[in-house]
Amino acid sequence: xxxxxxxxxxxxxxxxxxxxxxxxxxxxxxxxxxxxxxxxxxxxxxxxxxxxxxxxxxxxxxxxxxxxxxxxxxxxxxxxxxxxxxxxxxxxxxxxxxxxxxxx
Amino acid sequence: xxxxxxxxxxxxxxxxxxxxxxxxxxxxxxxxxxxxxxxxxxxxxxxxxxxxxxxxxxxxxxxxxxxxxxxxxxxxxxxxxxxxxxxxxxxxxxxxxxxxxxxxxxxxxxxxxxxxxxxxxxxxxxxxxxxxxxxxxxxxxxxxxxxxxxxxxxxxxxxxxxxxxxxxxxxxxxxxxxxxxxxxxxxxxxxxxxxxxxxxxxxxxxxxxxxxxxxxxxxxxxxxxxxxxxxxxxxxxxxxxxxxxxxxxxxxxxxxxxxxxxxxx
Ligand SMILES: Nc1ncnc2c1ncn2[C@@H]1O[C@H](COP(=O)(O)OP(=O)(O)O)[C@@H](O)[C@H]1O
Ligand SMILES: [Mg+2]
Numbered sequence: 001x002x003x004x005x006x007x008x009x010x011x012x013x014x015x016x017x018x019x020x021x022x023x024x025x026x027x028x029x030x031x032x033x034x035x036x037x038x039x040x041x042x043x044x045x046x047x048x049x050x051x052x053x054x055x056x057x058x059x060x061x062x063x064x065x066x067x068x069x070x071x072x073x074x075x076x077x078x079x080x081x082x083x084x085x086x087x088x089x090x091x092x093x094x095x096x097x098x099x100x101x102x103x104x
Numbered sequence: 105x106x107x108x109x110x111x112x113x114x115x116x117x118x119x120x121x122x123x124x125x126x127x128x129x130x131x132x133x134x135x136x137x138x139x140x141x142x143x144x145x146x147x148x149x150x151x152x153x154x155x156x157x158x159x160x161x162x163x164x165x166x167x168x169x170x171x172x173x174x175x176x177x178x179x180x181x182x183x184x185x186x187x188x189x190x191x192x193x194x195x196x197x198x199x200x201x202x203x204x205x206x207x208x209x210x211x212x213x214x215x216x217x218x219x220x221x222x223x224x225x226x227x228x229x230x231x232x233x234x235x236x237x238x239x240x241x242x243x244x245x246x247x248x249x250x251x252x253x254x255x256x257x258x259x260x261x262x263x264x265x266x267x268x269x270x271x272x273x274x275x276x277x278x279x280x281x282x283x284x285x286x287x288x289x290x291x292x293x294x295x296x297x298x299x300x301x302x303x304x305x306x307x308x309x310x311x312x313x314x315x316x317x318x319x320x321x322x323x324x325x326x327x328x329x330x331x332x333x334x335x336x337x338x339x340x341x342x343x344x345x346x347x348x349x350x351x352x353x354x355x356x357x358x359x360x361x362x363x364x365x366x367x368x369x
Contacts (some may be wrong), residue, residue: 029287034251035294041251042258042298084300085261 043080047087061091070096109211109221111240115256117227119248120277123313125224126154126322131339133188137219140179143193144236145226146202152192156320157182166194169206175213199231204238211239229263237264243272244304249279249290258299273304275338280309281352305338307331308352
């Protein structure tokens with residue numbers, strides 16, 4: 001079974017453990033599903049930010065940044081991270097090197 | 105005397121609010137404090153039967169608020185502990201019979217009478233919930249290690265944060281160590297990590313809770329019950345004592361980690 005968690009939601013450790021148990025039992029234990037699902041549901045409940053809204057935000061962000069620097073849209077990652085009861089929007093936007101600069 | 109007013113709430117119904125109020129109140133009164141419980145679940149009166157006081161009710165909270173009796177007349181004295189009282193909910197009225205400011209006035213009047221006021225909250229996040237949190241100095245959120253209970257707890261914590269109240273503390277009730285070990289129940293550590301508020305108690309699933317409800321004799325009065333011990337520990341933590349968490353699975357590992365997490369809060 002493929003890991004469904006993303007690193008940014010603090011799921012990495014859980015997901016690794018989940019994979020181990022998946023391999024042994026052939027099925028994800030329910031406590032792990034519960035925690036992973038709750039992590040996503042709570043972020044949504046607390047921020048009112050849906051996956052669709054996040055995708056739109058990402059597209060807008062890419063358009064703005066691409067006006068100033070050269071980036072690869074497919075490499076952009078944007079996620080909501082949880083720290084205690086605070087949520088933050090974290091964007092990882094790799095910049096292309098000047099050698100790859102597209103001439104005008 | 106200036107009472108501390110503590111409300112126990114959860115969002116979801118059936119997670120153990122009434123059980124917790126009755127038991128923490130009895131534990132505080134056993135330690136020598138003067139305690140008054142208020143049943144804030146108007147229309148669904150229950151704290152009286154859990155405390156075994158249903159036959160003593162003459163007046164209720166709405167009678168006090170509407171001036172049909174004096175505060176002292178509605179305070180039913182417990183049959184075991186002379187320093188423990190209950191103000192019952194009205195059974196034939198609904199939550200609109202009481203407003204948040206009525207509750208603040210009532211609680212302020214009680215401040216001079218007792219050391220602790222414990223308020224039992226109804227399920228939901230509407231008027232009844234607002235009524236019970238309005239007068240609270242401190243709020244205890246109670247939840248179960250289940251997805252719906254944790255989600256509702258998170259929502260209620262969010263609403264309380266918006267009210268500029270003191271940060272609430274968490275009671276995790278109905279922990280089943282066997283299911284946790286089988287990875288089929290969220291652990292206390294998981295719930296604490298998700299909700300991210302300070303912990304004040306972990307109460308195991310214990311069938312004696314149902315037996316004691318049948319008898320109208322709160323579980324803290326049963327010295328052998330592990331749930332009773334957990335509620336006594338919560339009362340002591342409310343009083344400001346540092347009490348270690350029970351080693352519910354007799355293996356140390358998880359519980360040592362909980363102790364450390366709890367210590368950090
Ligand atoms: N720790 C526990 N172990 C076993 N049963 C419990 C425990 N806590 C509560 N219960 C049971 O759960 C049910 C709901 O509890 P109650 O206190 O009435 O919840 P609420 O007031 O939140 O609706 C009751 O039947 C009660 O006896
Ligand atoms: Mg109740």
